[in-house]
Amino acid sequence: MDGGRAKRLIQKAKKEKRDLLLPEAFEVLRAYGIPVADYQVVRRKEKLEKVMEKIGGPFAFKAISSDISHKSDKGGVILNVDHLKKAEEAYDRIRKLNGGDLSVLIQKMILNGKEVILGAKRDPSFGPVVLFGLGGIYVEVLQESSLRLAPINRLEAEEMISELKASAILKGIRGERPLDMKALVENLIRLSQLMIDFPEIEGIDINPVMVLEKGAVAVDARILLTI
Missing domain, CATH: 3.30.470.20 (ATP-grasp fold, B domain)
Known part of the structure; x- marks a missing residue:
């Protein structure tokens, strides 16, 4: 377990008077040895294809925002993205949720289990x-x-x-x-x-x-x- 890594993430969020963002929560779990499905944060649409090739699909696209706690209720989660055109549409939809300021987390979907x-x-x-x-x-x-x-x-x-x-x-x-x-x-x-x-x-x-x-x-x- 990497308590120091988790501590840095938690202290940063607490200093900013907010809860942990989704990728921060994932990194805290990983620091404590709890496995997380492969993901990557994307801030530019032109990076989508490269990220998708790296992770392997199908994908879930998720909004990263402290203002959206239940992401699926706000349209902040789009599942079963399996090709680039669909990925670009999903990326644009999530970005529009907060005036274009949202980063997007792309995660490999786990279909079995x-x-x-x-x-x-x-x-x-x-x-x-x-x-x-x-x-x-x-x-x-x-x-x-x-x-x-x-x-x-x-x-x-x-x-x-x-x-x-x-x-x-x-x-x-x-x-x-x-x-x-x-x-x-x-x-x-x-x-x-x-x-x-x-x-x-x-x-x-x-x-x-x-x-x-x-x-x-x-x-x-x-x-x-x-x-």
């Missing part, structure tokens, strides 16, 4: 709390999650996952191959430690994390600070 949610908040009575839940369609159907006080150890992280009714889908059912539970457990532990190390973090929402046969990768993230 299962969606889960990792989160954390700072409870006024109990302190830092870590959350785990299933994502995608399972959020609406089951509406269940597990909570633990941070810091958590490996056994507690494993229990957070196994106590959910639908956690069997991660272990492989109906002929599906089991997913990487060890990577998911590791992400929960590292998220827990991040909350312990930085009391200025009010909350973290990593939604979704894609759990694969090998690895568990963050696709979107918000880190809120006590300003």
Whole structure:
């Protein structure tokens, strides 16, 4: 873990009295060993083709703005971009959201695996709390999650996952191959430690994390600070 790198990003945002921007949140996660789907920030349209060749598609185009917290509600996320013309249109649409001032984050879409949610908040009575839940369609159907006080150890992280009714889908059912539970457990532990190390973090929402046969990768993230 690279606590110094995370500290610099968090202190910069706090000094500017704002929450972390999307690429900053991704870099803090990476600093703590939580994998993030490949991405790059683009500020000039002529760079699109080169970036797309480097990352490999299909792509998600995302707005970078402290004023747009729920990006998808504002049209700040465009999915399934698979060729240059569509990429140029997506780039222009996102840039127009804030008078042309927005940078655009281009991210490789993870099309396989299962969606889960990792989160954390700072409870006024109990302190830092870590959350785990299933994502995608399972959020609406089951509406269940597990909570633990941070810091958590490996056994507690494993229990957070196994106590959910639908956690069997991660272990492989109906002929599906089991997913990487060890990577998911590791992400929960590292998220827990991040909350312990930085009391200025009010909350973290990593939604979704894609759990694969090998690895568990963050696709979107918000880190809120006590300003």
